[in-house]
Amino acid sequence: MRIFPLGESALTVEFGNEISLELNRRSISLAAFLSANPFHGMVEAVPAYSSVTVFYDPLKVLRPHPQSSSSFAAVETMIREIVNRIEDTEINGRRIIEIPIHINEDSSPDMEAVCEFGGLDSKSVVDLFLGRNYRVYMLGFLPGFAYMGEVDERIAAPRLKTPRTKVPAGSVGIAGLQTGIYPLESPGGWNIIGRTDLKMFDAGSGEPCLLRPGDEVKFFAY
Amino acid sequence: MSLFVQKAGILTTIQDGGRTGSRSLGINPSGAMDRTAMSLINLLLGNNENEAVIEMHFPAGEFVFEVDCSFAVGGADLGAVLNGIEIANWSSAIARRGDSLRFTDRQNGNRAYLAVAGGFSIPEWLGSKSTNIAAGAGGIGGRRLQAGDRIGFLNPITCKTQRLGPTMTPKYNRFPTVRVIAGAEFDELTAISERTFLREGFKVTNESNRMGFRLSGMPISLLDTNRMVSAAVTFGTIQLLPDGQMIVLMADHQTAGGYPRIANVISADLPLLAQLGPGDGVGFRLVSIDEAEFLLARREKDLQFLRLGIRFNV
Structure with a gap:
């Protein structure tokens, strides 16, 4: 230490x-x-x-x-x-947050790149991505932006060489072993493979951010 | 009973002492870039030193008082004029209903502040009135001020006009040397880079705003370029970018970063840095934590002295 x-x-x-x-x-x-x-x-x-x-x-x-x-x-x-x-344990009760995402052509612009990275078809990518829960390690970058991990190595595609100037709010991205959800529209370089309609950040709410450090996130497609 | 925004200026926002307690959610503190200027003009009016003020850049806004109220201007001197009469920087004055305040030309500095006696009526978001543009919250609608906005007064009063004494007035300089404390990766600087960092000047580039100032100068490198995982950063953190150039994080910085942290500008000197703009320059001098704490305590003593002086003078 x-x-x-x-x-x-x-x-x-x-x-x-x-x-x-x-x-x-x-x-x-x-x-x-x-x-x-x-x-x-x-x-x-x-x-x-x-x-x-x-x-x-x-x-x-x-x-x-x-x-x-x-x-x-x-x-x-x-x-x-x-x-x-102090005890080396989680003090907050561990929360499991379920997050529904769309995975389709419109909301998954980098699906092809992730498939190419792993030599997989898109169904395998989706299965691997949805097949495990992710831990919220920390929040940063944007209000409510959760850095989560770790994704399967086969879909751990590196950041885009040229970041997009606009990533829509709710976009779910992969950057190496990390995954994250853009709470607000912003520039960004993560591989976008889905989108949620949940509000990850809502300034008007008493608890403006849906996720907290230590949470566990379960994505499901609908 | 408001301050009417006739013209907005290029980047005019409501700011106070900053929003603490929400960094772990990725919500950065925002707040005035030049905290000392904010505190001084608030104290001139008998306000709490962290009361919300209007932060302006040049060209600044134009405001109409819809009620009698004392106000004060400070920070960068942007040539304040009330109904055609010059208002000295670092002084308070009385505006009458219908009076118009505008800013004519930039004499020095880059960020000017306007406070009103009794403060502005702005709802708090997460404990602060500061505008957080990334979050779209705080201040007026979470955005920069626009022509047509009306900012309410909390308790408009007129009080004796005051002017800050010359010993209390900050002295801005386009090429200041600011004091820093060594950061986590300072010891990893090569010997030549350490000398460069502490002896050379660095230019403030055009890519400089409330989030951070990108500097340009002789490149700097580390002995060890191990990858770092993201950790919290703060106002004044000097990060080394992969191209060997530095960025100093300012009031709207992101809460976390993954670049090496060479040093941190001490709080007492952040106002000198905050008044710089593109084309200006900066140098760095290393001090100990004890010295930085001492300098912060001394600034607090000065403010306390002013607080008492104003109280007995009113």
């Missing part, structure tokens, strides 16, 4: 530098623990693939730690102590 500053108002706890279920569980567990038990001056804890970034107000952190040389040192000490103490 490595802890490094991200400016003077945040630090990152890096458990590793790879996409792994175990490291991601540790990251989400630590972020959940901190969110439920924030220290004085903490702003938020943000989990990623294999790290957690903790944002804090350095002007507030030192108050309960007058002996610390800096706010960074105080937060680092607290985090090391917490990491040793």
